[in-house]
Amino acid sequence: MQKCLVLALLAFSARLAAVTLDITVTDAEQKPLPYTVIELVNSQYPAAAAPDNAQVIQQGLNFQPFVSVVAQGSLVEFPNLDKTRHHVYSFSKAKTFELRLYAGKPEAPVLFDQPGVVTLGCNIHDNMLAYIYVSASRYTAVTDANGQVHFADLPAAEFQLSLWHPWQQQTPDSQAINLSLGNQQKQINLNIMQQALPKAPKRGFGDY
Incomplete structure (x- = not known):
């Protein structure tokens, strides 16, 4: 009985420790930047x-x-x-x-x-x-059309936040983020000019 109580308390504590992280990424013109991959790196969470x-x-x-x-x-x-x-x-x-x-x-x-x-x-x-x-890393996501990504139930730990985008001219620097401080919101601006997505060539009706 005592062992079950300890396990239940540990599980409850883990739920309390979980945090959320909301990130918004914008481009060089301060517009929402979709297709940005955000990776939270910590060797304890492969x-x-x-x-x-x-x-x-x-x-x-x-x-x-x-x-x-x-x-x-x-x-x-x-x-x-x-x-x-x-x-x-x-x-x-x-x-x-x-x-x-x-x-x-x-x-x-x-x-x-x-x-x-x-x-x-x-x-x-x-x-x-x-x-x-x-x-x-198990904590990786890509920004949506609004340049946003939401991470839920993250461990309260320190991570290295890395970003990648297919249109970047150089690799943006990663940055440390301490989620032990609780739920967080971050705004990140990247010096990236948005481009048009690849388009299919014009073809006759029904050619696809």
Whole structure:
């Protein structure tokens, strides 16, 4: 009985210690900056033991989503929803792979077992471009259309906050953040000029 009480108190204390973090990222013109990957790094909290099973689809001669975040060790599928075939590849250091010309769904997903940024392309359609951010931390997310991201139930600990964006000219400096101080809100401005997303070339009706 006493052991159960101790465990219950520990669980209750852990819930009390959990904090939230809200981050808003803006660009050089102070506009909301989507597609910013925010990674909270602490060696005590590596990527979750149960990795993601994610998808990057091909539709309308484009990859969707433009930026994905997956945990290290995740399996990612690349279903082709277009009528035409695609040839998906990456020469990135974090993952080099090739899915030769195919339609529908490849037989097996691709394992992303090394952290880093993976740039995706199609060997048939030069306009197709997307990114997969493979994170070694379980606390990683990408900003939404409003340039915002919300972390819930974070441990009260010190983290190194790192940022990455596909349009950045240089790697922004990471910064320390102490979540032992409780719930926090942060505003981050990056010297980035927003660009148009990759667009599919104009084609005839029903060509996709």
